[in-house]
Amino acid sequence: METSTHILNTLQVEDIRKQFPILKRTIHNKPIVYFDNAATTQKPMVVIDALSHYYMHSNANIHRGIHTLAEEATAAYEATRTAVQVFINASCTEEIIFTRGTTESINLVANTWGRKNIQEGDEIIISEMEHHSNIVPWQILCEEKKAVLKVIPISDEGELLLDVYRQLLTSKTKLVAITYVSNSLGTINPISEIIQMAHNAGALVLVDGAQATVHLDIDVQKMDCDFYAFSGHKIYAPTGVGVLYGKKALLEAMPVFMGGGEMIKEVSFVKTTYAELPYKYEAGTPNIADTIALKAAIDFMRETDVAMIHQHEKELLEYATKQMLQIPNLRIYGTAENKTGVISFLVNNIHPQDMGVLLDNQGIAVRTGHHCTQPLMHRLGIPGTVRASFAVYNTMEEVDRLINGIQKSIKMLL
Numbered sequence: 001m002e003t004s005t006h007i008l009n010t011l012q013v014e015d016i017r018k019q020f021p022i023l024k025r026t027i028h029n030k031p032i033v034y035f036d037n038a039a040t041t042q043k044p045m046v047v048i049d050a051l052s053h054y055y056m057h058s059n060a061n062i063h064r065g066i067h068t069l070a071e072e073a074t075a076a077y078e079a080t081r082t083a084v085q086v087f088i089n090a091s092c093t094e095e096i097i098f099t100r101g102t103t104e105s106i107n108l109v110a111n112t113w114g115r116k117n118i119q120e121g122d123e124i125i126i127s128e129m130e131h132h133s134n135i136v137p138w139q140i141l142c143e144e145k146k147a148v149l150k151v152i153p154i155s156d157e158g159e160l161l162l163d164v165y166r167q168l169l170t171s172k173t174k175l176v177a178i179t180y181v182s183n184s185l186g187t188i189n190p191i192s193e194i195i196q197m198a199h200n201a202g203a204l205v206l207v208d209g210a211q212a213t214v215h216l217d218i219d220v221q222k223m224d225c226d227f228y229a230f231s232g233h234k235i236y237a238p239t240g241v242g243v244l245y246g247k248k249a250l251l252e253a254m255p256v257f258m259g260g261g262e263m264i265k266e267v268s269f270v271k272t273t274y275a276e277l278p279y280k281y282e283a284g285t286p287n288i289a290d291t292i293a294l295k296a297a298i299d300f301m302r303e304t305d306v307a308m309i310h311q312h313e314k315e316l317l318e319y320a321t322k323q324m325l326q327i328p329n330l331r332i333y334g335t336a337e338n339k340t341g342v343i344s345f346l347v348n349n350i351h352p353q354d355m356g357v358l359l360d361n362q363g364i365a366v367r368t369g370h371h372c373t374q375p376l377m378h379r380l381g382i383p384g385t386v387r388a389s390f391a392v393y394n395t396m397e398e399v400d401r402l403i404n405g406i407q408k409s410i411k412m413l414l
């Protein structure tokens with residue numbers, strides 16, 4: 001391992017690791033190396049505690065009770081909304097809608113804003129590197145409305161071809177739905193430029209922030225996106241809770257999503273009126289416990305120092321990339337200049353799944369397959385990759401174990 005000074009020294013990383021109980025586990029009698037963070041991150045004790053504390057002390061349904069437990073639960077739930085607002089710098093809490101995750105957030109926009117505003121012949125632009133959840137909802141909408149789905153191609157390095165994007169934008173473009181960071185390649189897209197270009201053409205922009213939110217500073221006002229979607233479970237929070245940010249004027253003008261309790265002002269059999277933002281989009285009893293724990297995750301990130309986390313992940317990426325490129329016949333997919341801590345790779349014609357199984361036997365968790373980006377894999381001419389993705393608790397020693405593990409697997413498979 002290299003001995004240069006790192007942003008987080010060994011002791012600081014050890015301190016962080018101690019907060020994640022699962023990292024004490026062994027897999028096949030080896031200490032776990034968890035490199036599947038792009039799929040979901042592990043959870044720190046503060047998040048686990050927030051869940052059990054809620055159920056042990058404050059469990060109640062929110063918003064409609066006047067008893068103490070209901071008030072406590074409501075206050076904690078709404079405190080998360082404020083924490084999210086500050087975390088992504090939205091201008092007010094009404095702009096923060098809780099959903100089940102990125103997928104639901106995108107579907108919400110497609111089914112409300114999309115259904116109302118997309119008409120026959122209109123155009124929606126996505127990119128070749130999108131996750132299925134930022135492809136399929138737009139495809140469904142385009143089919144229903146006879147609208148046109150256009151796709152920004154990528155270079156062999158895995159960067160968007162912005163010149164082509166410029167040509168795809170027309171007066172018919174109503175929406176650009178684009179990922180900030182690619183889950184399969186790690187590419188960080190020049191999001192402000194993309195948004196600016198879309199706005200100049202009169203189109204709105206939805207940013208898929210599923211991968212970006214844990215790796216980059218998110219400022220939705222500075223970015224000037226119209227919608228921003230992310231999942232709690234990729235930023236150290238539980239599964240089942242996510243966020244849709246939308247500009248207030250847009251959210252106010254959009255039709256409702258799901259109908260039910262919580263989202264109404266008044267119901268009669270003749271006419272129902274709807275609640276104000278953000279409740280208009282939060283029908284039914286929400287995922288109270290996980291939403292409360294999302295605040296604990298955000299607090300964890302802020303206390304650990306977001307900038308330091310990002311720098312640490314960058315160092316892991318640089319170190320791992322350098323080491324991997326020394327392995328003969330290993331090819332990295334996604335070599336953009338601007339990348340987060342994701343490395344997708346293949347070795348010769350070894351099937352990714354075979355490599356994944358052998359790495360798991362050595363206690364190393366990576367993801368294999370198409371990573372829900374089948375069109376991207378098609379563009380690259382491969383069925384899938386092996387993907388290692390980093391988080392704040394990963395170490396240089398773990399990267400060394402991955403490198404050794406890959407070398408050992410190659411020997412067994414070739």
Ligand code: 7TS
Nearest residue numbers: 038039101102103131133183210211231
């Ligand atoms: N968008 C991107 C860019 C993603 O990486 C993911 C999940 C999603 C959307 C969907 O998020 P969800 O929380 O609603 O499921 N990505 C991955 C992955 O790379 N491996 O497992 C899930």
